[in-house]
Amino acid sequence: MKKLKFNKSADQKLFYSSLKNKVYSEIDVAKYSYGTISFWIKGLFWFIVAYGSYMSLFLCDSKLYFWILFLIFQLSGLLIGFSLGHDASHNTAFKNKKANQVLHFFSFITVGIDPLLWGLRHIRSHHLYANVEGSDIDIDENPFLRLAPCHKRKWFHSFQYIYAPFVYMLALLHSVFIGDWIYLFTKKYKWMRAGVNEVELYLRFSAFKIFYFLLVLVLPILFTNNHYYFIIITYLTSSAFTSLLFVVMLVGTHFFEEALYPDISDDMLTDSWAVHQLKTSCDWNANNYFAQFLSGGANCHAAHHLFPNLCHTSYDLINPIIEKETLSFQLPYHNKTLLNMMKSHFKHLKEMGKKPKPQFN
Secondary structure (H helix, E strand, O other): OOOOEOOOOHHHHHHHHHHHHHHHHHOOHHHHOOOOHHHHHHHHHHHHHHHHHHHHHOOOOOHHHHHHHHHHHHHHHHHHHHHHHHHHHOOOOOOOHHHHHHHHHHHOOOOOOOHHHHHHHHHHHHOOOOOOOOOOHHHOOOOOOOOOOOOOOOHHHHHHHHHHHHHHOOHHHHHHHHHHHHHHHOHHHHHHHOOOOHHHHHHHHHHHHHHHHHHHHHHHHHHOOOOHHHHHHHHHHHHHHHHHHHHHHHHHHOOOOOOOOOOOEOOEOOOOHHHHHHHHOEEEOOOOHHHHHHHOOOOOHHHHHHOOOOOHHHHHHHHHHHHHHHHHOOOOOEEEOHHHHHHHHHHHHHHHHOOOOOOOO
């Protein structure tokens, strides 16, 4: 990963200083530094839905009901990750770091993405250098979609705004069967794993994958009356729908029309860290309680990037302060409805797929 320097502009530093002072004076930071009662109630709700539907699989004789219950299990399992696991990765669920690690491990178990590897790339890469090619792993070039201007354009990218949903349906399966293994074993991402004991990394990875496949495939095959091929088909199709939910809630938060994709010169970014987060993040339905309940605060992306040390249940209090301060300092704050964010995302895909206009001297 390329390490970069952020701009030290006095005006931009003043913005973040003013924003932090107002946030820390207007909300009870001690209360929101870790999981609140509403945080745990929400996590418990999704846990009951996920594992209640999972246990019902073993009592179900109908193939249709089995498929529906498995889908509910997968979708609500994903929302456990959003509601509990994401905060645990930032150590904002418990005060105790070990307790956060345990919660992080088990809240990702129904999704299948290795939590330790995900946490390392999320915090060491994405949260620092969002939308910066070569520094943010989440924007690494891929064979199917051109997501940023710095990526090489291919002829089929002209149609990517049409076929993108089919690619997105494979996102979780790709992470489970390909992405995790690349992040664990390739030299390219050795920097990401630095400082983590390799034996511990491999043991946790192995334990996690064994738990995951036992849960989603082995136990249903052994202890239900359905043929193994039906369970595999159920797993693959429900994963596709779960992937779509995952992508819909997240992909437009960084890949949208107005998003900044900075050109790097002399290893220097043009904005301060805080302003960079604003220019690369998009909120959706930021002041809607149901959206925050469903997404675990992922809909309040600016607040999360600017205050990752606070539990996501504080974001509805932080959003109005961000809106007011950005207006005062004449800085962008992107907040759309979910529908408009997704429209913006597909317009962005269409723009990225266009042939560059010829230059005439």
